[in-house]
Amino acid sequence: MTGVEPDGLGGLDGLDGLNALFAPRGIAVVGASRDPAKLGAALARSVAGFPGYVALVNARDPDPAAGVHASIAEAAEHGPVDLALVCVPARGCADAVAEAAKAGARAAVIYGGGFAEAGPEGERYQRDLAAVAERTGIRLLGPNTSGFLAPGRGLTASFVPGAADVPAGRIAVVAASGGVNHALAFLLAEAGHGVSLAVGLGNGVDLAAEDVLDHLESDERTTAVALHIESVADGRRLVGAVARLAATRPVVALVVGRHDVGAFAASHTGALATSWRTTRAALAQAGAVLVDDERELVDAVGALSLLRLPAAADPGVGIVTAQAGPGLLLLDDLRGRHAAVPELSDATVGALAEHLPPLTYQRNPVDTGRPGPGFAAVLAAVAADPAVDLLAGYALHEPAAFDLPKAVDAYPGTVPLVLGVGGAGDDVRRTRRALLDRGIPVAGDPHGLAAMTGALLADARARHRTRAASVPARRPAGIEPGPGPWDEDQAKALLDALGVTTMPRRACADRAEAHRALAELSGPVAVKLLDAAVLHKTEIGGVRLGVRTTEELDVALDALRSAGAPRFLVERMAPAGVDLVVGARRDPVFGPVVLVGLGGTTAEALADVALRLAPLTVSEAASMLTELAGRALLEGWRGGPVLDPAALAGVVVALGDLLAAHRGLEEIEINPLRLTHQGLFALDAVCIAAEPEVSDGRTDH
């Protein structure tokens, strides 16, 4: 890999815990064993090639002649021990770490299992470990992990065979699981990439993903980060770390738990999987690129480790393909990723005509027919088109017809280039290697090329979105919701104050007031039970619609009284339209979250919703619409009303700001928010007060 070399080991006085962990001057393997099948023996083998000081420790079986010390203190007499690799059973780990800290180590890896994932006794061992870390300040990776790799430093703090063969490179892997950490590092190596650091967090008694992400912010070896998430303890800290890191280095995230994997997940990490949807939404909002599986993760982070597009709302992709069939697969796949594949300008098509036979398709995709030496000129012509921000090219490996690396050398680099090269065998691998060495992301198939292209686009779009997205929590001016509970009239008064349109309404204490309201509101009205204690009015017969006459009103009021209505809300009926649901609630992990979805039972059953953390910007809120599967309903479906995204975004932002500013509020929901030809109207609203003990510092910043 270019530009990535071990940085030497000097100047490490004043190592903080994470530098002691990932860039130690010296290492001790605590529990080093003579039995080659034991963990301690495997670790001793793994670190044998480390260029710094390496000490082996075995209290029960020391062997001074073989350099096996009786204690870590003794080991520290012979060289600096910044890092202890702890390979003793769970019950002995806390003591081993305490001794290590006393001997001067500032970091330790705990490999073994048998902690929080394994029942009450293990939970106690894990608490003991946490207490030692707390008391001594030593930083801990694990327990229940296979460790980490830092190939650029010659450091393989992992017991997995073959881990030392993963080459040094630009990609950092931060994985919830040690197994996944290694699986990803191996997949990256197979794809021609190397890693700067690859960490498996395990149970995370001390170090969590956000700590490693923070550390990577200043790691110049790393140009892109692969993040694997199983559960989240502190959502806001994670999001903050991702947002800071993504500003300088792309972060590609794979979140486990789309489906029900709860019992096994709990057994694995000792933590319940967090909400998959919310975690994904939060990470995307922070600027991460999301992927659906490990292979897409490798494609995405591999491409992003080599190049990043300038931030843009919707970069255009020029497609050049030497074979139409794979080009069609690529186009189809890119359309599914909402890629803009613009028509090329007349000037571009004219320029292409000089290089291509008239039979080929030249609009975008550009089909070169059988490629020849003119391939570079075709790339250059498409790249020069003003609508093209990224060039995606595919060709079968045909060295007899043209030399792809040479074509790339002749390519003027007007816009970045990403390639797919089909073929099998060593010669193809050499060609792909040659392209990677030129800084060109390269896939082996159209789907991989689409995944790479999609990741480059997603990153560019995310940076465009997040650029202006740093919004301080605002306390919406002059709004004081008070302690609750709130009835519908009070909830709507809050909405009125927020600038959300409601229908004219009257809260009525008795029949006389209701009749006055009907007269004043003129036209059909809805009459509803008004009681802060009742959240689901409709289900107990507490709503009567289309009331026009005094007779109908009396019938309605009778019905509401017998449903237990203490008071009434009389409200002018809204025009017909399309119903939405908009809400804000406090997520236990991520704090204030806003939600937009289509209304009605079907949309609810389909869970067709978009989520974001609050507070958020208007443009971030408007982007939620693009995620709704049924958004066609909001775009003038069958002559229906057309949504102004900014208007909806205004409502979303207002609810998010309100919840973020008032910790006494647990949830506010408008259901339905009706889209009509006259605009948006909040037809029903519910506010729920927070239980006092639910509030904590985390949910209010």
Added chain:
Amino acid sequence: MTGVEPDGLGGLDGLDGLNALFAPRGIAVVGASRDPAKLGAALARSVAGFPGYVALVNARDPDPAAGVHASIAEAAEHGPVDLALVCVPARGCADAVAEAAKAGARAAVIYGGGFAEAGPEGERYQRDLAAVAERTGIRLLGPNTSGFLAPGRGLTASFVPGAADVPAGRIAVVAASGGVNHALAFLLAEAGHGVSLAVGLGNGVDLAAEDVLDHLESDERTTAVALHIESVADGRRLVGAVARLAATRPVVALVVGRHDVGAFAASHTGALATSWRTTRAALAQAGAVLVDDERELVDAVGALSLLRLPAAADPGVGIVTAQAGPGLLLLDDLRGRHAAVPELSDATVGALAEHLPPLTYQRNPVDTGRPGPGFAAVLAAVAADPAVDLLAGYALHEPAAFDLPKAVDAYPGTVPLVLGVGGAGDDVRRTRRALLDRGIPVAGDPHGLAAMTGALLADARARHRTRAASVPARRPAGIEPGPGPWDEDQAKALLDALGVTTMPRRACADRAEAHRALAELSGPVAVKLLDAAVLHKTEIGGVRLGVRTTEELDVALDALRSAGAPRFLVERMAPAGVDLVVGARRDPVFGPVVLVGLGGTTAEALADVALRLAPLTVSEAASMLTELAGRALLEGWRGGPVLDPAALAGVVVALGDLLAAHRGLEEIEINPLRLTHQGLFALDAVCIAAEPEVSDGRTDH
């Protein structure tokens, strides 16, 4: 690869066209060139290693000393020319093929472009080619293709470099495009597989996918088929070929065109892409396994080339993983594929306890912790569980800890096994090779393992479904829809005859009849405009609901009269419930097709529908429900009614049978079909007569 050897070239007298093409005794390259960059030169190089007779032909530049003949007739004097590889420009192809046929060739490949995909002149050339094929009986592959590979016969009838290096194996590739054919062959080779035959169809002037599929039915080398579809000309022929082949060999299909790729697709093949949804539904119904991209295609067909599960409604998967994190990725992915991952029996858990430490999860997935020599015993214990039909295992490559191929050798084979082995480098590749050689499908990552497992399950389920699915078209007894047009009452009479429940109704010629109907039907009624010429009553104000009194009826009748109603339908109102849409229509490519979807605007905007070809079995129709995203609405959502799948399937089958039996019917739709606590009721129905010219033989078998 085991069991796959060239079968020699004897006994080929009486070669049919496809044997002449794929297993010729001799070959002539027509248009063989001295210029190494020309197509004809590339083909000459490609076939140089063919063990049979090879002749080169160049009419303008013959070179008897170098074995370049002046004509194919001359070439045929020196050896048998069963197959002509035609490398001349488009305008000369028809003549070249005619000469080849005259010289005794029974098959030809036309490589060049410039035919139907390239405008009117090319269309003429393509018609000329078709005419020669028709006249002489010669079978044609192409034009506009890079040809085919038959590595087991030493035959590389392709100009793509490296194609000759694709090893012989068990998988046949049938691709719409020559480029995709090669891309897939290379991907299969990279994954450790070989091909028995790999064909790119190109423009398909003669040979279509179904011809090659039919040929493969008797090809003993082939154990699985990869099918790539861009467009379909004759849907029923394709489906028939897939169904026949899938009975003996798994067929895995990748269909292009999920998104809008129309213009480029048309330029590529000269044909409009067919409906992606309908094509996928038809292929699945015929027994094919569907995949979403090329990589899943390789995983799926690779696994299925090695093993097939017994047909079963829902086989259970036992998961054994050496690392919890990758196991969690695998479980999550499999849940998304609707895999059954059953809890293991107490007996199994007891047996596992002998081999595993108590810390590990042992219910399913089974987490072995760090694997050791006991891995084989764990596999055996899980495989012995009565709920497990397939074992999916994942482990990082750890040769020091345990020998995976040896574990596989010790595995008793109670149920089939599929494995994922993480790692990088030659040693891992050797291990994967060793597993493949033992007949074990092996992936490099959890997603690939899930794709393999999912394909094995999909194939087993499809065979279970299609076993009893061979249904002759039935003319529903005693039903004669007549020539149409049909008003709602007549359409419902058809439904009554089919056994689909409607509400009690009266067709009324005037007000008096309508009032009589109200009295007879007792209770609230719907009053509707009755006119066979009006398809969308609601949109012109032709429907009034909830009419209870004679006064209300008069108001309703006035309104309908002013909406232009010549007659009225008075019908008892149905109970509340969940609305569905069920219909049958004639697809231009596939003929009668049935559709089931959720009703209402939202479901329509989301296009949440399932499709099948008609006629179909009740169990096939019932399986449509599993594809609906919103199916929770039909399963007692919030106290709502619960659908009896057989009842809905009965309606679907009846509509499909009706359409299949009566070619005068273009479409019949029930919208809504309401699911209530009292069962299903057809609330509105529309029948549309076929335009006479739309009917043809294809759509009625």
